[in-house]
Amino acid sequence: MPLLPLSEAIARHVHDGDSVALEGFTHLIPFAAGHEIIRQRRRGLHLIRMTPDLLYDQMIGMGCAARLTFSWGGNPGVGSLHRLRDAIEHEWPARLDLTEFTHAELALAYQAGASGMSCAVLPHHAATDLEKLARPSVRTLRCPFTERELTAVPAINPDVTILHAQQIDAAGNVLIRGIVGAAREAAMAARRVLVTVEERVGTLSAGMNAVVLPAWLIASASLVPGGAYPSYAQGCYPRDNRFYLGWDEIARERTAFSAWMERHVLGVPDHAAQLRLLGVAA
């Protein structure tokens, strides 16, 4: 499979109004791909992610999103995602419609989508007010075998799922190592799968039961070293916790946020240039 420049991959495969899941649970978050979507000024996206993290804070603050499906929207260990909050609390820069799940439900929604099911089920418990919302994200039904009440979670099938991974081999097979989250389920549920990878190798350094996405499942792959930064790629570079702590101050006010994004995302041609500007590139 030929590797595409990331700008070309996004131009070709991500369209205004698409539902897009940039997955990776804390680990391997495809920041470079998200920033390219911001640079290409996509609008009206339905963003899907278990943990929106800093990347969706940035994409929402830059006006890419009309809708968000998620299960936990904070800056982990730090506090609020201020741009996400501003969108929900004050509709800045635009109104954001929410579909909200628990982690267990959203992981299962991807799995249902990945399996060609219309929904998947969990045991039902009177645990949360989420199911009492005007438009609840889940419904209840009865198990035909035990009569127990079950919670049904609707399948999610993103138009595009984008993942970051450690390795791609000559044939285009992709290896993910470390925390996988619901990345594989989100990929298998998608209509199109895009990947960015740290390195191209002759043969994947994969054990027999490793998480490998075969080349023929992937619409497009791009070589982007450091593409998960400030998230991380196990075995390549660690999470920049200092950046996550510092983001709280950058994102708190609209003007400081916009200035940061203007300089570090819109003002650079690609991710490598951003890493050089931030002094992260070695």
Next chain:
Amino acid sequence: MSAPGYTPDEIMTVTAARQLKDGAVCFVGIGLPSAACNLARLSHAPGLVLIYESGTVGVRPNVLPLSIGDGELADTATCIVPLPEIFAHYLQRGRVDVGFLGAAQIDRYGNLNSTVIGDYAHPAVRLPGAGGAPEIATYAREVLIIMKQSPRSFVARLDFRTSCGYLGGAGERAASGAPGAGPRAVITDFGMLRPHPQSEELELTGLYPGITAEAARRATGWPLRITSHIENLPPPEPQELAALRELEARTRAAHSRPIRIPL
């Protein structure tokens, strides 16, 4: 009285850590729960099995993770499983002894809010949301909660119920079919609250040295009941304080280390 040799945060974390038995399987929330669980593992409970919702099982981090999915957790885990598995095979299947949670708001029956302050559609403050908390609160055999106590966080009425404690109390949780037993203790910066055996209403059962029941009552947004035999919770032992401070110093150093990526 002279100032104690520890901070309110420190005695809260040490007291929380002491609630964990060696060998227990514990599903860990981020922040204060993570500090308490790792302190327990590094002091009296080396066999504690810690699980984070990133799918990392049996972790032994040398520094506290900032997120639930730092590389330190993956590096030290017995195994790493996909998200659907950690919730289905481990939590929902009943393999977790203790769920350790924090939240923005708690009510007198130990129900928790981490979703919104104000109306859901037009919130005054949008909080992060559910994450893994509702399932942890439902399925863990028992739940420990660690939260700083104030009238804003210990409220008469939750703005939103994200996770269940004892619902309306007096057996309502058990009748609902929730598999786990519910909150065993709430550890605060004043002392400890436990559910009354019949009503399941949280009442003040323990206080730290130098803290009065009246102060704890003023920090609570409902008329806090006080148990007849209140326990004087002991201060941190020197070795507990040392372990906690060393852990936090290692964590600060690790989290301020600059990252370099070869391009």
